[in-house]
Amino acid sequence: MTQTQLSRDTFNQQLLAFLDASPTPFHCVAEMSRQLFEAGFVRLQESAEWDLAPGSYFVTRNDSSIVAFRVGNAPVEESGWRMVGAHTDSPCLKVKPNPEIKKQGYLQLGVEVYGGALLNPWFDRDLGLAGRVNYRDQKGQLQSTLIDSGRAIGVVPSLAIHLDREANNSRSVNPQTDLPVLISQPNDDFSFVALVKQLLLEQGVTEVSDVLAHELCFYDRQGAALIGWENEFIASARLDNLLSCFIGLKALLEGDASQHSVLVCNDHEEVGSMSSSGAQGPMLESVLRRIAGTETAWQRAISRSNMISADNAHGIHPNFSDKHDANHGPLLNKGAVIKVNVNQRYASNSDTMASFRELCSRLGETVQSFVVRSDMACGSTIGPITASAIGVATLDIGVPTFAMHSIRELAGSKDASSLYRVLSGFYQRLV
Incomplete structure (x- = not known):
C-alpha cells in the first residue's frame, strides 16, 4: 500500500465531515467535485469534445451523479478498467x-x-x-x-x-x-x-x-458522530450509501495514476435507478466509450474490466437475529460483506468473490458473507444493473449496518477504513 494511506482516526474524522456536508445528492456531488478538483482532477463537460491524455478527470450529470476516472499510460483495451460503484441518494x-x-x-x-x-x-x-x-x-x-x-x-x-x-x-x-x-x-x-x-x-x-x-x-440536523463506549460505532444519516461514496472517493484519490480506474456514484438507486443520471441510464457507458475511443477498444476493455458495487449490507441485529440466515449474519467491525443472491439481485459470482477474498487476505483484512433468508425477499443494488448494461464482471459488497433506511443509521467505526484499504488495493491491482 502507499505511504499516503490515511490512518483509521483521520479517515473516520474526514468521513464524518463528508456526511455532514452532504445532506442531499446534489451536495454530495458538489463535495466530491471539490475534493477531486483539489486533488488535480480536471472537470469535463459532457457537451464538449474530450482530449484525454493520461491523467485524472471527472464529469457530473444533473448535479447529482458523478463519474471520476484516471486515464492510465497503457492502452485501456490491454488492461481494462478497475471500477467502483455506489449511489448518492438516500430515503x-x-x-x-x-x-x-x-x-x-x-x-x-x-x-x-x-x-x-x-x-x-x-x-x-x-x-x-x-x-x-x-x-x-x-x-x-x-x-x-x-x-x-x-x-x-x-x-x-x-x-x-x-x-x-x-x-x-x-x-x-x-x-x-x-x-x-x-x-x-x-x-x-x-x-x-x-x-x-x-x-x-x-x-x-x-x-x-x-x-x-x-x-x-x-x-x-443531528451531525454524524462516533459513539459507543470505545467509539466502536458511526451514527449518522445517509450512511446508505454516502459511506460507500466516500470510501470509493478516498480509494481513487490514493490510486496509482498510471492505472485505468473509475468511480461512479449514481443518483436514484433508492427508487429503481431508472433516470438519465441513474444506473439504468447511459451515463457510465457513455463515459467509458468516450475513453475507449473505438468500438473494438471498448469491447476489449470491458472484457478485461472488473466492477465492485459498494452498497451497505444488513448487519445481524442482536434483538432480531432470527431475521437472518444463521450462517450469514454479518457483524459490525468484522470487515466488509460479500453479498450473494442466486436470483441475481446481487451480481457476485464465484470468480469475483474469490478475487475479493484473495485481495482481503493479502491485505490482512477480514471479509464476511450475506445471503438473505430463503423465505424473505432480497433487495438489490446498482451491481446487477451495471453488470447487465455493459457486461462487466461485478461483485456486490458493503459495510454491515444497522437501521438501514432510518433517519439515523449505525455502522462499525473499523469497517469503513478497512474497506478503504481493500478498495485502494483493488485500484492498485494488487490482485
Missing part, C-alpha cells in the same frame, strides 16, 4: 411542488416519501431543508443553485400518547396526513416561496425574480 422526505398547508394557524409543508424509508424515526427530529432551486434572476436568465438551511427549521411532532393509547402497540404512518412538516406560525404574508427566497438571500443569492422549481428535501 428521505421530499418537498412537494406546491407544499403549503395552513391549518390551525400553523404553516406546514407537504412531503413525498422518497425511497423505502423507515417513517417512524422521522418524528420529533430537528429537520433542516436542503437541495436545488431553479429561479429566474432579475435579468430574466434561468439559474440554479444549491441551498441548505444550515439549521433546524422544521419538525414532525408526534401525537401525545394520551391521545393515542395504542401507539406503542400499533402506530401506522399515513404519509399524506401524518408527515407534513411543521415550519412556523406565520403571518398572513409568509409563504413557502418567501421561505425559499430568504434561504437564497442568506446564502448570498440576491438577484432572484421568481422561484420556478425546486428539488428540496428535509434532513436530520
